[in-house]
Amino acid sequence: MRGVSTFLLLVLALTGCTSAEPTADPAPAPSSPTTPSAPSSGPTQPPTPTERGDTLPPATDTPSLANLMREDFDGRGLRVLRTETTTDAYTRQQVTYRSNGTLVSGVLLRPHGRGPFPAVVLNHGYIEPTSYVTGQGMAREQDWLARAGFVVLHTDYRGHAAGDPAGNLERELRLGYARDSINAVLALEKLPYVDADKTAMVGRSMGGGVTLNALVAAPGVVDAAVVYASVSSSFLDNLRHFTLPNRPDAVRALEDRFGTPQETPAFYRGLSSRTYFDRITEPVLIHHGTADGTCPPRWSRTTQALLRKAGVDSTLVEYAGEDHTFYARWQDSMIRTVRFLRRQLDV
Template identity: 25%
Template sequence: MAGRTAPLRLGALLAAALGMASPVLAQPAPKDLPGRIEVLPVRSTTPSGTEFLRGVRGAEASLAGELRLPPGPATNRVPAVVLVHGSGGISGSTDLWARQLNEAGIAAFILDSFAGRGITSTVTDQDLLNSLAMMVDAYRALDLLAAHPRIRADRIAVMGFSKGAVAAVYSASTRFRGLYGDPQNRFAAHIGLYTPCNVGYEGDAQVAAVPIRLHHGVVDDYVPIAPCRDYVERLRAAGADATLTEYPNGQHSFDNPMAPALVDVPSAQSTRNCRMQEGQSGVINLAGTNEQFVQKTSACVAIGAHTGHDPTDAAAVRANVQAFLKEALFR
């Protein structure tokens, strides 16, 4: 014990000798702490994009997620949000979202789609894991939470970021839910931040009768906003409760306070110049052609993009999402 406290005593003596205040370890405020943390296994599968669209399950995958329950009695059942990370994996921004959800009385389930598959990042190689496979993970997380004694099964939302936003937004599809979801469970709301909307899937405007909310930065050159404007217009024309909120200064990942205002990502794969459409047998073609899209060789794929934090837009998106979830999950 003495050996552990000696450095602290030495630090205090040194501070006193120099006329400085003694060092004190900062203590987090109680509101910043979850009531309980559980790390839960998630059994999923890993289909390729074509396999997913054909309804093929793919190889089994053993994943995990961290459930953070808000403070409160152990008998309380609370709403929950499944957080689906992007190409860079789980970040400090994900942690901040989870903390803010807990403060609002909502459980957060931080789903890890990478570690169990031996992946660290897909930024430079998106073929390491198809975005659609992460939708299977999201459905399995939904099933897991729906059976949890502390979670309200009818008040589980899903929120995704970039690559993970494909899972969060398109899991509202009645077709995809029919292929991979449990008919007993469905998400109560779908939220996507800077969602890749540039692939048109068969029947993707036919969605569950639940709200879909997209949030996107106007100046995003990694995942551009224009395809999401088109997709939300198609959803609304089909009768869906869908909106797109635009943030004028938002770069990609503009909600991440750990990032500077502008970050060059020179090796990032970006499909900002690509428009794609599902063809026969689940093959993704360049829109208006029979030419198959290939991540590593299609001419429309760009290398290099930017991310960056904008404090004003970040505060706005967090306030907008929090207000929406209070309405959607506590009604």
């Protein structure tokens, strides 16, 4: 396994679409292509380990990614609850695991054979927790990756399905979802048929933000990451775009407790993965449709620009006319994803 240590609370309720306000985290955004963009090149100057995960930013007295980085993750206790189905390629089971004491549920897909297999943790997008059912949100990716020879653990996150409840603050900040994703990797790696040196994360929409938070909180926890149609790497972008127009009471409660963005800008920066992109050690592949009406394509363009500026080996691929759900070009994107994962994990 790779060295990991870190955490404290949690990133944002996404329940609808509306136009975003300007971000408080300045960054240049590249111009929008009209066709799927060619993969952009990686960093021009490889970072050293010291520049990545070895140096921690100062701890804070409020929830933050800096505090998450200090937690000792202990993902363990992966337990099969029941087998849902067995296909020609894999067995799908409902499972639970422990995330630093919190019970989290999910689904596990194991390819037929002895292994050891490479493994992928899936981080799903926003679905109202009260209506969410286990394994919901990335069924297509589950099947495709398992058929490609990967053990797949789709985490439900805390407060979803059969997992332990999550408090209101946890559901707003969502740092706990990143904790659950990191611990999912550690729990997977303890399985005898998983190759612990060949693991990855794939996150969609809100799960893209969860994935980026996990990468900055626990450098080296996986060997590669893929994000689809991701939310912004700025906490404020997401707060203004999703939460403010849909649940203004939640925003007021957050500001009453921690201050407004004008009063305490450091608090909001401390919840933004982009603040700590210089800690990411894994190659990152980003997919985004140019017609995405939920998460504006400019968010991924800005994230890609900042990842490259931080020296991260990152690639952005855009799909002309594709919306948030990725229908017409989804198969193309998965072929590219599997090719990327096999290359980075050397399988």
